[in-house]
Amino acid sequence: MTRTSVAPVISPTQKEDVSELHFPREEVLANAEETVQRRLALERAVVLGNTYKGKIKILFKDVAEIKQIETYIWGLTDKRVILKQGTVIPINRILEVRF
Template structure:
């Protein structure tokens, strides 16, 4: 990706604002994100492994390295109950 992502600490995610619009526009990309979320959840719960989540809030694109503790229909749950709306996640690594 050519766009720069600002690194953010997971503790600051709670203070961010997220629009309701979807950041991905292709069905295949949205489907891949779902698969990546399931993999991240397994890694987080079984191995406590950290992953990078690339996302966009109402100001800019950001990246956080963290453990995924849960996934709901609309949010990814991180440590301390912080979350990122799934529709704002660009990709996971």
């Protein structure tokens, strides 16, 4: 029997809709190395957004599904990514940052 892997469905979302989402407290990444790499990617994305006005894609998981947003990252705290207009995404819910 052959097993096939099904890619997860990723729902595009707008930054204006993020404030309506619910985020569990659990970490979405499997190990410490992945969390370190995510942090480095987020720091790089802040520089890209603030210096070069470059947009990035963030894949994140709310309570229901994986979502993707294309935006600028304006700031970063220990626990949150800050987008334009004060919208925030918890870092522990971010799966990937794409440049």
